[in-house]
Amino acid sequence: MDHFDVLVVGGGINGAGIARDLAGRGWRVLLAEASDLAAHTSSSSTKLIHGGLRYLEYYEFSLVRKALQERELLLKSAPHIMWPLRFVMPHDRAMRPAWMIRLGLFLYDHLARREWLPGSSGLRLRGSPLGAPLKPEFERGFVYSDGWVDDARLVLLNALDARARGAEILTRCTVTVAQRETAAEGGGWRVSLSEAGLERQVHARALVNAAGPWAETFLRQVARPAAGESLATKSLRLVKGSHIVVRRRFDHDHAYIFQNPDRRIIFAIPYEGEFTLIGTTDVELPDEAIAGFAKAEIEAQEVVYLCEQASRYFKEPLRPDQVLWTYAGVRPLLDDASGDASAVTRDYLLETHGDGAPLLSVWGGKITTFRKLAEDAADLLGEMLGDARPAWTAAACLPGGDLSEWIGAPQRPDRDFERFVQALQARHAYLPPALARRLARAYGSRVDLLLGAARSLAELGIEVAPGLFEAELHYLREQEWALDADAVLWRRSKLGLHYSEAQRAAVAAWMAARSR
Structure with missing residues (x-):
């Protein structure tokens, strides 16, 4: 049985952000997502990094201030x-x-x-x-x-960073049972996972319920209290x-x-x-x-x-x-x-459950405040585990966001990106301008992981659909957990909007031929 410090349930923006923050503090982290990363709420937002101007009418000054404080920090x-x-x-x-x-x-x-x-x-x-x-x-x-913000890619970048810092990220993996142990049994969580029809048992010292719309259901149907306990829950x-x-x-x-x-x-x-x-x-x-x-x-x-x-x-x-x-x-x-x-608060609440093995549930929240939510959650989990560790994400770039190797010292985020596009086109002159800009937008400074040593479009493999070459599809499968056409066309990118039905079918056929 594998042992972890924290098991995070849910691969939306809050779950991915918490996994990233915890892994960066040195915790052993497992994230389990029942479908694809950002498959539901976190790829279906209005895609704004904003304070929420209309929330001022509901006197949500604290929420608006918190979101506004995050706005420029995230853009950087x-x-x-x-x-x-x-x-x-x-x-x-x-x-x-x-x-x-x-x-x-x-x-x-x-x-x-x-x-x-x-x-x-x-x-x-x-x-x-x-x-x-x-x-x-x-x-x-x-x-x-x-x-x-490209909301689905924001989730993906948090998961990539969490993995780079030692977390294990499992997609299409369902938590079927999470049993809280008594102190005599060890005081942690025994968790049953189901992935591709295979069962796996893991142990975690703490459990994070970041299941989004299913957070209340998770507590009522999946998380099981130790003998003599109950797991009181909020309502969504x-x-x-x-x-x-x-x-x-x-x-x-x-x-x-x-x-x-x-x-x-x-x-x-x-x-x-x-x-x-x-x-x-x-x-x-x-x-x-x-x-x-x-x-x-x-x-x-x-x-x-x-x-x-x-x-x-x-x-x-x-x-x-x-x-x-x-x-x-x-x-x-x-x-x-x-x-x-429309008047229901968009603020979040982090709730702990009982005095046994740590259980933290995430209620509510909005995409703009995900980093602060994750930081607060990691602080709280550190206290619950008796080992508080310092926060670190406020000044950290997400994967692909550090452009300094391409453009030198950063100046202003929007202008830095334009300089990066110019540098990418200079380094890979064979890329058509529209393709270079799309790849720059999607992958930032990680783009060379996709392009490798290619010196021509032909070296990127077959063009499966307009502007989408095999090199990118291999990268998405191997690096970004993309296992089907929907993940490629509607979450990792929005190329589905630009393609005909036949072109989308070609991507689906390519992915299906390589599915596990």
């Missing part, structure tokens, strides 16, 4: 998968008054220190390229800063957020934030060069909606809602039949008795 840690983004908020006189928005933006600018992101300002939309896609009645607005509210993707609706590089009559907001964001991403909804789900590991699906009325709300602002109405792709994720929000699902 991985400039290839995260970058700054300016947001345009057209002013709708029928909604919030201008003074309220100015006050909110002032707080947003000053709740946490900004080193290089520009602050907010007023904006005249009429005559501006930023106003051109909008209806003429929207004459003025506001502009402010936040950031964008499962709130589905759905998104639609359409052809590009505007040519500039800013995003829009639109205020809706129901006092919710939606975003319209430049996406993958050729598209616009619009979302999100807030639909409360019953627990049985995600029985097993069911994938959340958008409903027809959600598509209509997003099209109608976007059409309130865009000159050219948006119709459901123009939607090219959709995705939905289930947010596991801590039940705080809020009546409105």
Whole structure:
């Protein structure tokens, strides 16, 4: 039987972040994910690194400040998968008054220190390229800063870093039983795992429940208390957020934030060069909606809602039949008795269970605060194990994020990335510019692990689909736990959006031929 200090259940952003932090402190860590990394909620976000401007209306000042403190820190840690983004908020006189928005933006600018992101300002939309896609009645607005992230790759980079620091990462591995031992039995956790039909028994001194939407189910059905104990649990509210993707609706590089009559907001964001991403909804789900590991699906009325709300602002109405792709994720929000699902707190809670072998459950959270959540969790686990070890992630780059060997000393993340693209093109001049930029975005300074000593496209192997060569597919299988076409096309990349059905089928056939 293998022995670990900590077993982390769940390979979403919180589980991967906690595994990374713990491994970096020298703990022996095992992460078990029942499906693929970021297969559910953590690849289905609005993909923003942001403080959450709208949470100010719910007086969530602590959450917004915490998220804003993380914003620039994260952008520095991985400039290839995260970058700054300016947001345009057209002013709708029928909604919030201008003074309220100015006050909110002032707080947003000053709740946490900004080193290089520009602050907010007023904006005249009429005559501006930023106003051109909008209806003429929207004459003025506001502009402010936040950031964008490739959410699925953020999870992947945390898992890569955890593995590089000694953690074992198991995907498609289900925890079937986690039995808490009494002090007389050793005081840890005996855990049964099922991977590819094979059973494995491991022992861990501590257990982390980072199962996201399934965290409550894990405690009730999988984690078993020692004799005479009980595992009290919090309750989750499962709130589905759905998104639609359409052809590009505007040519500039800013995003829009639109205020809706129901006092919710939606975003319209430049996406993958050729598209616009619009979302999100807030639909409360019953627990049985995600029985097993069911994938959340958008409903027809959600598509209509997003099209109608976007059409309130865009000159050219948006119709459901123009939607090219959709995705939905289930947010596991801590039940705080809020009546409105959109008002439920996005903050997190770390809960310990009893006085026996350490058990830590992660409730709630948002992608922007994952690093701080992981740091807090690792601090708490160190105390529970009687061996507190110092935090380290605040100043650390994620894999591929340290570009110094290519460009020298870092200056500003967005400009550093552009210098990196130029350096990559100079070193691998055979790469077409669009391919070089895509590889730079996906892999950062790890790109040479994929390209190796290749001196021509031919040396990258067969071009399985446009711009996707065998060298990259081998890298994704061997280094990034990608075992099927969905992992390649929709999580490790978004190439599925750019490919035809036949091209996606070619990738699926290549992966299936090499599946284990």
